Amino acid sequence: MTEVGKARRRKEDARLLTGRTQWTDNLRQPGMLHVAFLRSPMAHARITRVDVSGARGMTGVVAAFSGQDLAAEQGSLPCAWPVTEDIVIPDHPPMAVSAVRYAGEAVACVVATDRYLAADALEAIEVDYEPLPAVLDLEEALAQDSPKVHEAGNQAYTMKVTSGDIDAAFRDAPIVIERTYHQQRLIPAAMEPRAVVASTDGDAYTIWTSTQIPHVLRVMLALTTGIPEHKIRVVAPDVGGGFGSKLQVTAEEVLCLLLTRRLGRPVKWNESRSEGNLTVHHGRGQVQRVKLAADADGRVRGLRVELLADMGAYLMLLTPGVPLLGASMFNAIYKMDAYEFGCTGVFTTKMPTDAYRGAGRPEATFGIERIMDELAAELKADPLEVRRRNWIRHEEFPYTTISGLTYDSGNYEAATDKAMALFGYDKLRAEQADRRDRGDPVQLGIGVSTYTEMCGLAPSRLLKEARYAAGGWEHGAVRMLPTGKVEVITGTSPHGQGHVTAWSQIAADALGVPFDDITVIHGDTAIAHKGMDTYGSRSLVIGGVAVLQACEKVREKARKLAAHVLECAPDDLEFADGAFKVRGTDARATIQELAFAAFTAHDLPDGVEARLDSEATYDPDNYSFPHGTHLCAAEVDTETGMVRIRSYVAVDDVGKVVNPLIVEGQVHGGIAQGIGQALFEEAVYDTEGNLLTSTLADYLLPSAADLPDFVTDRTETPATGNPLGAKGVGEAGCIASTPAVVNAVVDALRPHGIHDVAMPCTPERVWRALEGARS
């Protein structure tokens, strides 16, 4: 059996789970100092005075700085995605100098001999603020008379794209449905809080940081600080989760680098959980106006989407682009005549938003999957039946959608049929009808989500069209060692995904070597020298392919060497089970033998170098498009408003699967996170702009105890765009589950005349919706 497809347990888990590993917080450097940041208690204010002198005199304090102290060297945090020509990208000093624009923004710092003394000394710093009005609501922020977050106003950008004759689609349409949905702000809450260690040995710098993007960060740190790129080494040691929140160039990373430069000593910063809730970029934050036109038989004619996207106070690495990752996805799996997408990015005095698991696609999927249910309700038809009427049929692939993407493959019918069977769809519908008839105080709702998403960011040429500042390739390298063992070097940067295991499986098949003979190196710009890192479910479908291609190159080198050793023509050789065999004879050479031959180099043919290694950089032609059908049965207690998920079925089509265990883990975690948005999570600011959900006692994350057993299964329609046939799975669960759950809640309440409940669908919100309907 090939390694690819095996449910291998993860090589990396023993050390990750025990913590006996290289978390940044575990790292110590000789003479290391500790940094603590003083953070603004105000959402919006002018800074009139910062006095750090009180801190400077305290025990153990080596230095204290205000933003003014660092102003000349700190630069501005980068935004790599100027989505329109006239976008407003305000200056974003890593430490505030003259004004603060969100609660939690760093205004001063202390560097001390230990973490406790640093924290104590923060209390001796004096800051005078002149309060300015908070800007919180997206619509009010765009009003003429709104207070301004930045001089240039509160609009970062506005854009609109249209495809097809949108006016014709809506003109005389028998059915027009318009809804407004709110994508609440979410706090990513990775298990490992951020941490940074920075050190210098003169003019060269090393920064260890809990990041998803060591390679991108290195480039950005060089551009931001002026330290030459070849003098910066970035290491992402073991990283405990990110979900997009560590796809960032953070103020703390830049400041730690500057502090080690100033002081000539290593510095460390560890984030507390509440500090993270305040200052790790938030996710989502949109108002979505979605308008759908359909024929009387339920055929969708057109879709209009208008977003207000909450940028927060500044544009960080990808802030303005995140909502636009949904621009081509609202039309989802459905055929239609016309589509219009508009988005306005709005500044507010809140923590900036940026990528969070799914980044733009969950929002889009929510909008379309919710309004497809509204269409079904309008038609008094089954929501899956309405979807069937509109989706791309499997024989129609490849299919170019109204928004211009070409979906290479898919089979929505197969996934849906399988999900319905596993779910017991008809039986649950019967139970729902029975409960309605009986007036059971606990009503049953059935939620549907037939999602697709685009993964594998991304073809570089498409990123250019999207005005993204970098490419979307990935790099892989393979080294055969003299003893026949293998080192795989990848440009992806795993932070929980299991790349070490999955890349080993790919290389084991490609080179015919045992799984355990392979090690995977990543996350250090000095030794995994080239990469675009990990986000957007790109690692396998781009980085995994790069590893595969590098292995294939090694195999071809080995073939030349084998032909020399076995005294035949390269074409006479067949490769199987890790050895080259001369066709029709017993003569063979294993790849391990060839690796040793390359090492001794005693007898190499002309033109063959003394190395059995290679590298490859892969840039895809297209995105990949996972899809699937998720079904949720939710019980809604109409007396208390409590929602309980009774059963949940996910049938995902992520193409060819390298490791089913890892895929299942990704699906489980993704569903849990999507349910978090649907029912539990919301970053809440008060009317002054203070974050109320600064601890996990207030920001509720679901735990295993709050979730049902998920039934997961797959259909497998290979992607045609890459040689692995894989589509990516990192975000699918999170994209699919949120609308499935909310659709279930609304489905339960629909007989009461309720057609929406704002997220998170808390018991109080459900109860108030019912109270409103009863009165």
Added chain:
Amino acid sequence: MIPAQFDYVRPDSLAHAFRELASDEDVKVLAGGQSLLPLLRLRLAYPSKLVDVARLPELAGVHDRDDHVFIGALATHDEVMRSAAVRQGCPLVALAAATVADPAVRHRGTFGGSLAHADPAGDLPAVVLALDGVFVARSAEGEREIPAARFFVDYLESALRPGEILTGVKIPKLGDGWGFHYEKFHRTAQAWPIVGVAVAVRRSNGAIQEARIGLANMAPTPLRARAAETALQGTELGDQVRQACGEAATGTAPPADLHAQPDYRRHLARVLTHRAVRTAAGAP
């Protein structure tokens, strides 16, 4: 977050602990630390010294006594929920202890600590109040008993005096014919109750003869739902009980927070009290 500096002592006897408590006015008692440590880490509390009583034998264990169960202040929630004496003598306490936070907290957190903290959102204060428990406190001056009805003074404020340590709580054993239930309404398993209702009812001849109802998170202190208790006397299961439980929010002053506004909490108190009473009374 990181706490500010404090001194730490672990006395080896109660007498030693009393001396330490008298040494400074900002001294705090540390037991399981499940309420105090978060306050320290967030720098919401700045004690000068922590007196760690966690190993004092006088405060340990669960003891089955004639007419009551004495639950030592240091008994962990896990110990309480598994104690045979508690499960037989005052099962409502075991039911509620099993709902506290999560297993990690239940293994660290102590029965006495969560009561002395006097958080109205705690599960156990409402339970002990419903059961008319008696708090036993000691100080250098000696021992005194405080009935539950007088123990909870205000938000996070108990009747314990400076220098006093809670040694345990006497939970009276209710005789035959009593049924119990703790109805906790919370958004996630680890979250505080939005509303909690602790109920003990005595039934005979098909009717409820007596009901005791403790409410969590319905006021700055845990409360007894006295009006509902009175209304329930003599009711039969069915509409009568439902109607009587409609009084459950009478006299409450519920807080407003991220998870619920006061009107919703009042509504929940009524619904949950009804459910708890029905379950405690053995309704199908």
